[in-house]
Amino acid sequence: xxxxxxxxxxxxxxxxxxxxxxxxxxxxxxxxxxxxxxxxxxxxxxxxxxxxxxxxxxxxxxxxxxxxxxxxxxxxxxxxxxxxxxxxxxxxxxxxxxxxxxxxxxxxxxxxxxxxxxxxxxxxxxxxxxxxxxxxxxxxxxxxxxxxxxxxxxxxxxxxxxxxxxxxxxxxxxxxxxxxxxxxxxxxxxxxxxxxxxxxxxxxxxxxxxxxxxxxxxxxxxxxxxxxxxxxxxxxxxxxxxxxxxxxxxxxxxxxxxxxxxxxxxxxxxxxxxxxxxxxxxxxxxxxxxxxxxxxxxxxxxxxxxxxxxxxxxxxxxxxxxxxxxxxxxxxxxxxxxxxxxxxxxxxxxxxxxxxxxxxxxxxxxxxxxxxxxxxxxxxxxxxxxxxxxxxxxxx
Ligand code: NAD
Ligand code: MG
Numbered sequence: 171x172x173x174x175x176x177x178x179x180x181x182x183x184x185x186x187x188x189x190x191x192x193x194x195x196x197x198x199x200x201x202x203x204x205x206x207x208x209x210x211x212x213x214x215x216x217x218x219x220x221x222x223x224x225x226x227x228x229x230x231x232x233x234x235x236x237x238x239x240x241x242x243x244x245x246x247x248x249x250x251x252x253x254x255x256x257x258x259x260x261x262x263x264x265x266x267x268x269x270x271x272x273x274x275x276x277x278x279x280x281x282x283x284x285x286x287x288x289x290x291x292x293x294x295x296x297x298x299x300x301x302x303x304x305x306x307x308x309x310x311x312x313x314x315x316x317x318x319x320x321x322x323x324x325x326x327x328x329x330x331x332x333x334x335x336x337x338x339x340x341x342x343x344x345x346x347x348x349x350x351x352x353x354x355x356x357x358x359x360x361x362x363x364x365x366x367x368x369x370x371x372x373x374x375x376x377x378x379x380x381x382x383x384x385x386x387x388x389x390x391x392x393x394x395x396x397x398x399x400x401x402x403x404x405x406x407x408x409x410x411x412x413x414x415x416x417x418x419x420x421x422x423x424x425x426x427x428x429x430x431x432x433x434x435x436x437x438x439x440x441x442x443x444x445x446x447x448x449x450x451x452x453x454x455x456x457x458x459x460x461x462x463x464x465x466x467x468x469x470x471x472x473x474x475x476x477x478x479x480x481x482x483x484x485x486x487x488x489x490x491x492x493x494x495x496x497x498x499x500x501x502x503x504x505x506x507x508x509x510x511x512x513x514x515x516x517x518x519x520x521x522x523x524x525x526x527x528x529x530x531x532x533x534x535x536x537x538x539x540x541x542x543x544x545x546x547x548x549x550x551x552x553x554x555x556x557x558x559x560x561x562x563x564x565x566x
Contacts, residue, residue, distance in 0.1 A: 171453050175203045177258045179279050180270035182207035182214050184380050185293045185319065188441045189268050190217060192449060192457050200449070204258035206271070206279075209233070215240035222246065225261075227254045255279040260286035266449070269294045270319070272382050273505050274547055277301060281540075284308040284316075291448040293319035295399045296505075300498040300547060302402030304540050316403070317448035322348045322396055323403055324444035325422035325435035336405030339428075346400055347424040347432070349416040350475065351376050353388040356417065360479060366518035368511060376419040376439045385508045389521055390475065394486020395504075398497050401490060408490045413483065415473045420462070438462055481522040485529060495535040495546035502550035503528040510558045520558075528553050 176193065180186045186207075193200045206227040207214040218226050218241055226241065227249045228234050234250035241248065249257065259267050259282040267283035268291045269276055276294030281301075283290045285308050292298070297305055309316050318324045326348075331341050338344070354373055355363065372384040379387070386392035393413050400411050419439040426432045437443045438460050446457035477484040482504075489496040507524040510516045516524065528550055535546040 171199060171450065173199060173201055174266050174449070175201050175264045176266050176268065176449075177204040177206075177261065177264045177283075178202065178268045178270065179206050179255060179259065179276065180268075180272065180293075181205035181217055182210040183270055183272060184378060185270035185441060185445070186268070189270065189445050189449070190221065192442050192446045192455070193221070195458055196455055199455070203261060203264050206255055206258065211236050211240065218246045219244060225249055225254075225258050227258055252278055256282035259283040259288070265289055266291060268319070268445075269297065272296075272380055274300055274502060277305075281305060281308055284314040285312050287312045287314050289315045289317060289451075291317050291319050291445070295320055295395050296501055298399045298402045299395050299501045301540055301543050302398065302497070303537075304543070306402050317451055318399075318403055319441070319444050319448055320396060320399060321439070321441065321444050322423040323399060324447060325349075326400065326404060326425055328435045328447065329423070329425040329433040330404070334404075338404065338406050338410055342428045343406075343425055344410070344428050345426040346404060346406055346411045347426060348393065348396055348400060348411065348413050349419070349421050349423050350390060350393040350413055351387070351419045352415040352417055352473075352475070353390065355388055355479070356415065363479070364517060364519050368514065371511070371518065375417075377441075381512060382505070382508055385511060385521075386504070389482040389518075390480035391482035391486065391504055391508075391521075391525075393475075393480075394483045395501065397483075397486055398490050408487060413475050415475050416470065418467060418470055420467060420470055436462060482525065485522065485525050489529060489533070492529075492533050493537075494533070495537040495543055496529060496533045498537070498543045498546045499532050499535065499550040500525060500529060502547040503554040506551050506554035506558065516558055524554055524557055527557060 202221040202223045204225040205223045208229050226246050234248050238248045259279040266289040269280040270293040277297045280297045318327050371388040372381050374384050397411050420436050421434045424432050424434040440459045442457040442459050446455045489500040503525050507521045536542045
């Protein structure tokens with residue numbers, strides 16, 4: 171493998187930090203060309219001192235000035251704004267872009283990387299949930315290589331036949347089985363779900379993740395977003411994608427073939443495995459991950475998800491069936507509702523009821539272009555904010 175030049179979008183986040191951890195183990199294999207972050211300027215400065223990228227990008231001009239001062243004489247050029255994120259995603263000398271910004275903000279730079287024909291290491295699932303059709307089209311038209319970082323999709327990717335190009339049936343694939351841990355509330359008494367606090371919701375039993383995706387894991391909206399992600403990544407119909415709860419998070423997902431074979435990818439729950447897989451693909455690299463000790467784990471168990479406990483999962487299937495802008499609307503309303511829950515402006519159960527109401531209100535929005543989807547995203551945020559502010563949200 172020749173040296174790969176990397177841009178890491180969202181370098182200061184959980185995925186960004188894990189990516190740099192893998193990169194640091196192989197200094198002869200990777201060169202960091204650009205790092206980006208939003209608020210944690212000290213952390214970004216420290217990463218820049220260590221990895222010496224050509225560019226560092228933040229969102230605001232103020233923070234750019236602070237970072238510039240911190241990096242004076244370091245040889246890293248500091249840029250700011252969304253255009254700068256797109257610029258470092260499309261640099262001619264960059265071959266791989268880790269897209270690890272959280273939320274809808276990740277779409278534009280990920281799309282810029284796809285349009286520049288890069289190897290796109292996609293952690294930002296919201297890109298596919300918002301604009302899967304347009305993103306996949308950009309990947310095809312510009313000869314980009316799409317490698318999934320989300321552990322489930324990375325597992326599916328590894329379990330599919332080599333050269334899989336979409337159309338499951340033509341490749342002998344019957345179903346994609348996405349595993350889910352069930353999060354912290356899988357076994358909690360249903361009548362106490364109304365009392366869940368942000369602290370309880372972000373305490374995931376198996377994975378250490380950012381706050382937004384941790385709440386999504388607790389509601390299982392994360393799995394709903396992943397069903398939508400799988401629909402686009404693997405060209406599968408909703409009925410070909412099934413969710414199974416597997417509390418140990420050792421099997422990261424499976425592919426069932428027409429002959430009854432089921433192939434799975436197993437590993438300890440450590441994001442450095444899918445990250446290293448995608449960084450090195452089609453080669454393999456040591457990732458610093460503990461070796462799997464199956465005898466110590468003892469048993470793996472499975473159960474069907476309960477949609478009364480996890481209504482967000484059902485809403486995701488509904489949005490996928492509705493098509494058009496519905497999944498972008500679901501995603502935007504979810505970001506607003508999760509932020510409101512984390513700030514204690516709405517109770518836990520109001521996340522799902524907010525999404526349900528916004529979907530019912532807006533699901534017919536147009537989706538003929540990327541602009542339509544961004545408009546639907548904005549309309550859904552506005553409607554969700556109003557609903558949250560007027561406390562018109564039912565929590566029953
Ligand atoms: P995080 O909150 O830890 O980090 C988010 C990163 O995005 C930070 O670097 C932050 O500075 C940057 N960012 C946030 N808002 C931004 C904005 N508006 N503009 C520019 N940059 C912004 O999140 P994470 O857990 O690392 O997750 C990142 C993405 O990866 C998410 O889409 C998540 O769904 C996905 N993902 C994460 C995991 C995991 O284990 N953490 C697993 C699978 C998928
Ligand atoms: Mg996942």
